[in-house]
Amino acid sequence: MPEPLLQVKDLTVTFPNSRGGVRAVRGVDYTVDEGEFLGIVGESGSGKSVSSLAVMGLLPSSAKIDGDITFRGDSLLGMSDRQLSRLRGREMAMIFQDPLSALTPVYTVGQQIQEALTLHDKNLQKRTAEKRAVELLKIVGIPAPERRVKAFPHEFSGGMRQRAMIAIAIANDPTLIIADEPTTALDVTIQAQILEVLQKAKEVTGAAVVLITHDLGVVAGNVDRVAVMYAGKLVEKGPVDEVFHTPRMPYTMGLLRSVPNMLTAGKERLVPLEGRPPNLAELPPGCPFADRCPAVQDRCRTTEPELLAELGDGREVACHRADEIAAGTLKPNDIFPRPPHEERELKESDTLNPVVRAQDLVRHFPLYKGSVFRRVVGSVKAVDGVDFEVLPGETLGLVGESGSGKSTTALEIMELVTPQRGSLEVAGKDVGTLSKAQRLQMRQDVQIVFQDPMAAVDPRMPVGDIIAEPLTVHKVPRAERTRRVLEMLDLVGLAPEMTDRYPHEFSGGQRQRIGIARSLITNPKVLVLDEPVSALDVSVQAGVMNLLEDLRDRLGLSYLFVAHDLAIIREIADKIAVMYLGRIVEYGPVKEVYETPRHPYTRALMSAVPVPDPAIERERQRILLTGDLPSPTEDIPGCNFASRCPLFRMLDEDRQARCLGEDPAAVPHGGSTVACHHVDQIGQLDDVDISALSPTGD
Amino acid sequence: MSMNAQQPADHSADLSQDLEPTASLIAATTDRDSAEGPSSHRPISRGRLVWRRLKTKPNFYIGGVMVALIVAFALFGDFFNIYAQGQQDTFNFNSPPSGQHFFGTDAIGVDLYASMTSALRKSLLIGFLAAPTATLIAAIMGSLAGYLGGPFEMFTNWLINLLLVLPVFYVLMIVSPAIADPSNLPAALQWLGFLPAWGLLVLAIGFFSWMIMAQIVKNQTKSLKEREYVKAARFMGVSTPTILRRHIIPNVASLLIIDGALGVAMAILAETSLSFFGLGIQAPDVSLGTLLQDGTGAAVTRPWLFVIPASFLIALLTGVALVGDALRDAIDPTSEVNRA
């Protein structure tokens, strides 16, 4: 067997602090072979990024690193910064998560690519470097590279910046590329593009790629082997298909069962993985997962299992009960049984009055220029005429990418003021006609749950006060408030003694429960949920999702559920509205929209969502969108999706002219409403393989 | 070109927060660390956390001890001295520091030690009153401008920008005749005439040195206003004054504390400069500024008359600056973690 390209042996990383230190990585072993595609999966704080930064030698100097890292047989840990810098960028390259902060704002993209070249070849002519930079931009699919090479990072969109990062990474034909959450900050359609570019980069350079991510779907579709990391250690390692289909570590099982899958969502319930990862500063003895593991035994609490390849089938597991699991006597369904799924039955919609009804709702933001003499130079059309309604007990899912206006729509409802255009009715009353007192009264009926559990609660208030805050507005007596708070805590599954604790003592999932408790305390009719689970770790998401579903069914609530994640929407929503650039492009019952998507954007969005199943991922045909979201300040005469529309490019000229000249109105098709002129042509997308990587010019 | 668009909140909403940067990892663990100490399970307020961090900063001790010693000297120094402030010892003109006159005497035999305690008391009083005054104004103006926006914010911006072309010291110089002699107060301000000179100085300094801080408070308030818990409160129907009191002011308090501390040094410096040029405290009152002015002419021939007040001034200001710096480090946890 040839020597592995990269070998990490017993890697330990400690960040010293006054109490001895935080052991972020605790003995990690893995190898990467030439040309291999390895995935490292873990939740936040699992040490996956720290371990890869250690490989690159990019950890802060305060970090204490032990163990051994060899690259082509040379030990990296003993090397000086100067020696390492000769390897970095030439032999091993890295792609970081946030492409905005990862590029120096004051140099052009071209200069930054050229620097990668000249750093390793001092004799390189400036002109040659420039030419090569253009070539590289072309390889990563940036349109008009000759021009874009002179652009500054802020003139690039997120997706283009990440392409530029990849161009830098492959500039010197490295043999190893480490991609650290390369798509986390990006929208799904852009994520699909970037993953495609990453694959292409791998082909072009023949490099081995280590993809670090928290997203099981991203791993499933791309890597050969996967390693699962938990609390600073690898807990399972093996070929991707086997790990996904027959996971052997309970943590892997829990993770796989808790993640929503767009293809199965709504048909079976998610399995919550309770608890939270241990504090790495004060690790108890034994298996770090023991506290969350339903299959825990006494020995799990005393000795920590090693990552072993006991069965010799190329798989390694760190679990005391791995043999039982491998033998099939301990099944995933025994450890994490799926809660029973109940079909939702909705009442006949004709007889009900909607609790929220928006008609032609508009929200434009003025665009200012200048600091002392501010003047309006245009407007951002965040919400540009949307119609929807939410019936009692029903959940409407509002889905779209960033900049689609979905959160603005949600906040616009919360304002309870006359919209800039159109009308908004809540509980049958037009909000424009409300008096001040009525509006205050109505605020009890409409409550909101925010995305970021860190930001949604005031860090300086005890939990009891946070939850009771809505009641203070309505002059509820203190005793009654306390009683209600305890009731709410019980409802969301938190202990009553939590009332006098402060938010920083809670995990993200618990904080989100606090936010939900606060929103329910006024007995609202409608809950606006603005990305309520997207900031949570996957394993925590499932618990919150199930809670939301149960609450809705028990309390008869209506939800307006805003999310970018199609799988989550399918899980919880009854109807779905797909938003693009301030408009709803497709609106209908979830089942219908997911089974027969009629708008090309809906199609593209659905095909871009990765599914945590390697076999399916390999088979799936992707419809890639070209380019980025146009600026919401632009005036687009025709269909605002035409510039990126995969269907548009297949149409004949007459049809195209219609797309460009006429703004499509929302028209009923089957059970849904679709804003597209050519719904009848959508079938074309099924047959043709669309390679959107080739730039279509600019 | 600065384009200030009020962007829809979508952007941040879609970024999954599931990141793993080392900085936040360390910061989070250290925070949790100190919060979940084995000693107690009681909630720990942020104030206590800051205090704990503050206790690890050497600058805090160095600066704190310097300031404490000087304050103690100003308050209790007279117990060890037989001369009163302004009292002349006609047998000892221009005597260097000795057992009788610890800090020496000047040309007319005035005991410098007695002058120093008196001057320090005055300068400290001005510093410790003017700084909170300025901070208070900054807090009110900044948070209102940030929260309300609109015309009030424009107005505040103008005031702050005006400062860019008109240094604070010039403003103080212009109003200084009133400090030297309250009868110079313009008619509309005559009712302030009952105040002693140092009181007017406190008002003047407090009134003209809040702008930069207000700018910072304003920006902080604007970002707090976009916080989800403030939005949530607004959507609940909580009134604006309550939101400011309950959510905004407590969250900018740490900034204000830092500013208050550093403002003390600024105020003392302003007082000293004015008095040095005869524009502030007037004889027979003494302050550090007047002592320095008297000592300057004698700096070469009778150095103690200059060096002693100068050293006290520098030590005092350095001490305050060190405490302020330590406070800043302690309050802002990102100010020192994770520097490569």
Added chain:
Amino acid sequence: MIKYILRRFVNYLILTVVATVFAYIAASLFFFPRRRYLGVNPPIPEDSIDGILSAYGVNDKDPVLLRTWWWIERVLFEPLSQKLGQDLNGDWVVLEIISRAGLSLRLLLLGALLAAILGVALGVWGAVRQYKASDQFVSYSSFILISTPTFVGGVILMIVATNVNDLIGFQAIRFTGPSTPGIDGFFPQVWDGFVHLLLPTIALMLFGAASYSRYQRSLMLDVLGSDFIRTARAKGATRNHALVKHGVRVALIPMSTYFAYSFGTLVAGSAFLEIIFSWEGMGKYGIVAVQTSDVNALAGNVCFTAVLLLFSSTLSEVLYAALDPRVRV
């Protein structure tokens, strides 16, 4: 880009005008020039005093706003040399400014420039060597220097220079006034001017450099942990190369704004130094104007300072735009 700078310039210009007018109004309210003529022996008849004050346009019997209006009128319509009126000595303020400005600018500009260079260099150096002995030394020195007002620092330098002169036995460092009277010849004069410039410039430079270095250091520390430094290192740059080529470049951007904000402090500081070192510059003119309740002289002084700050602010905008491509549109 040029349009942007121009707009900023106009913006500052308006501020300058507003500030000067405000200063005139405030000075008129707080100054009492009549006092100068009151307690004199033999007493001057009230009519004559009114006559003198009215001639200067500072008679407190006229309403303040009216006087302000007259002043504005003068500024707008009088010939250049008479625009700012006369000071209480009867000299035209504009001419006075012209004769004094050179002296003040020599000290101020040289001091500010050296302070900026030294401050930035020390700040970068301190941040790169964070918590090492040399950084600690620079840090504590900065704290002490920031806490030393220029008029104290100037005097301390004078004491040191006197001792040095005594030690070596002749006047090597001359520091009274801007030059020694009675020196002939071009080169001796230039050398003499240089020697006289030495102490005040050092005092101003150290004072300015101390605060610049603190600010630059903290900016550098912010930049040190940033992602793009990591990217540069991932490309194959050594730590120091990444810090200098990428870090310093980015950390300088906010520094250019700070220069503008702090220039006012330097102007005040150099005014103090002029008095300490007996220079007949603008700073001294201003302080004497306050001491003698000379409204016109002070308004002229404020106008001069405001124009100076106007240029420094515009310059820092230019610098900002040159450093940061994000504002260049």
